[in-house]
Amino acid sequence: MHSQKRSSGSWSECCTRSSLESGNIVTIPVGYIDSCFSAKNGTPRQPSVCRLSRACLTINKSVFNNPEHCLMGLEQFSHIWILFIFHKNGHLSCKAKVQPPRLNGAKTGVFSTRSPHRPNAIGLTLAKLEKIEGGTIYLSGIDMIRGTPVLDIKPYILEYDSPQNADLSANTHNEQDGKLESRYSQEAVDVTHNWDAPDKLQSSKTRPCQSQDTFSGSDCPVSKSNRDKYLDRENSNKTELGKAECNVQRVDITPAMTQSQRSHPVTTADTHLSQDTGGTVGEEKSMSIQHEQFSEFQPVQEQHVPAGGNFTLSSSVPPWVRNSSVANLQVRFTPHSEAEIKQFKAAGSPDAAKSFRYCRSPEEMKHVITTILSADPRSVYRRKQCQDRLFYFTVDTAHITCWFGEEFVEVLQVKPLEASRDAASSV
Numbered sequence: 001m002h003s004q005k006r007s008s009g010s011w012s013e014c015c016t017r018s019s020l021e022s023g024n025i026v027t028i029p030v031g032y033i034d035s036c037f038s039a040k041n042g043t044p045r046q047p048s049v050c051r052l053s054r055a056c057l058t059i060n061k062s063v064f065n066n067p068e069h070c071l072m073g074l075e076q077f078s079h080i081w082i083l084f085i086f087h088k089n090g091h092l093s094c095k096a097k098v099q100p101p102r103l104n105g106a107k108t109g110v111f112s113t114r115s116p117h118r119p120n121a122i123g124l125t126l127a128k129l130e131k132i133e134g135g136t137i138y139l140s141g142i143d144m145i146r147g148t149p150v151l152d153i154k155p156y157i158l159e160y161d162s163p164q165n166a167d168l169s170a171n172t173h174n175e176q177d178g179k180l181e182s183r184y185s186q187e188a189v190d191v192t193h194n195w196d197a198p199d200k201l202q203s204s205k206t207r208p209c210q211s212q213d214t215f216s217g218s219d220c221p222v223s224k225s226n227r228d229k230y231l232d233r234e235n236s237n238k239t240e241l242g243k244a245e246c247n248v249q250r251v252d253i254t255p256a257m258t259q260s261q262r263s264h265p266v267t268t269a270d271t272h273l274s275q276d277t278g279g280t281v282g283e284e285k286s287m288s289i290q291h292e293q294f295s296e297f298q299p300v301q302e303q304h305v306p307a308g309g310n311f312t313l314s315s316s317v318p319p320w321v322r323n324s325s326v327a328n329l330q331v332r333f334t335p336h337s338e339a340e341i342k343q344f345k346a347a348g349s350p351d352a353a354k355s356f357r358y359c360r361s362p363e364e365m366k367h368v369i370t371t372i373l374s375a376d377p378r379s380v381y382r383r384k385q386c387q388d389r390l391f392y393f394t395v396d397t398a399h400i401t402c403w404f405g406e407e408f409v410e411v412l413q414v415k416p417l418e419a420s421r422d423a424a425s426s427v
């Protein structure tokens, strides 16, 4: 498979029938991610780690002359699958066995993991669709870095994409907020087939849940040109998070829950259902970020399914995915770093170097940093072998310096990216 960057020819010119049949496929990215993460370091390992991580995706006009045509109808979905290329892997080779962080150094087959190092280097992310404007899609809850080539976009459809819903009939459909909703009847839920072994049925599982995302922020600013507005954050001085504190609800699935509630994938960002390079399903973690103003975010409750119960899950994951030793670190900020975060301004201010592009307020930036660090973004090697406890990463327009202690991580410095570059070059 060859990926063609910013092709001059059209998609149809490159993808002939014979090439499809021979498997010699030329891919042309449908667009490129513009993300709040510019480097792999510190980028969440799965979209669920940080719900406030944002990105834009603009459809490439060489694929569709009128990008808005191909996006027609997509706005009716709350979440979308994004297939992309791990273009910063460095090389195409991959090993049959890999060491996902959750296995803490042990190996497993690459196909049992979400490792970026895999044949064809294709990634799959379930992102929240904030809004669409023209040919641009605004996303949140992402784990892709800036410049990531996107191969395809598909709607997330609970009925197709979740085995939990196999054999359940979606018996009513309602329009609400422009999104299609469907409901389960109690009866429908009761007839869920149990195909798991009985012992599995008794084990605790993490339920899908819905978290109403009221980060009105969905108002992904789009262009100042609409797009630039999105990146700008005119309202960064207002705490959007404050609104969320009032409105975010976390609901566990119960048999009587509506399908629409189920149909929203676990928006676990702030619950720290963090997922590793190798993980496929989040592990419930206690919340160090609850200490502060984010106490409204409750972890998804695991439920014990009684043997013979009438509500069973029809998917399972190996214990290492859930019973991971990956820590839930307490995140601290020095007074100095707190003050530095507060110096960031809304976009459009004269001091552009100190303006956010994605984060809507200093509080939001603090929250993003907290969720990323709490999940411990370090590699196993770094965590276990390196003496160096300092860690650097970027979010939005900020360069963050922190250090890891035992069970905690402390943020030391949050500098504007430009300033941090200047400081580094003057050393």
Ligand SMILES: C[S@@+](CC[C@H](N)C(=O)[O-])C[C@H]1O[C@@H](n2cnc3c(N)ncnc32)[C@H](O)[C@@H]1O
Binding pocket: 039, 040, 041, 042, 043, 044, 045, 046, 047, 085, 086, 087, 088, 089, 114, 115, 116, 122, 123, 124, 125, 126, 143, 144, 145, 147, 148, 149, 276, 277, 278
């Ligand atoms: C473990 S992968 C999971 C991605 C996707 N959710 C999946 O399951 O296929 C996520 C990590 O890939 C890395 N990454 C993100 N975008 C990338 C890119 N364009 N090239 C290479 N690595 C990337 C980041 O380090 C991020 O933490």
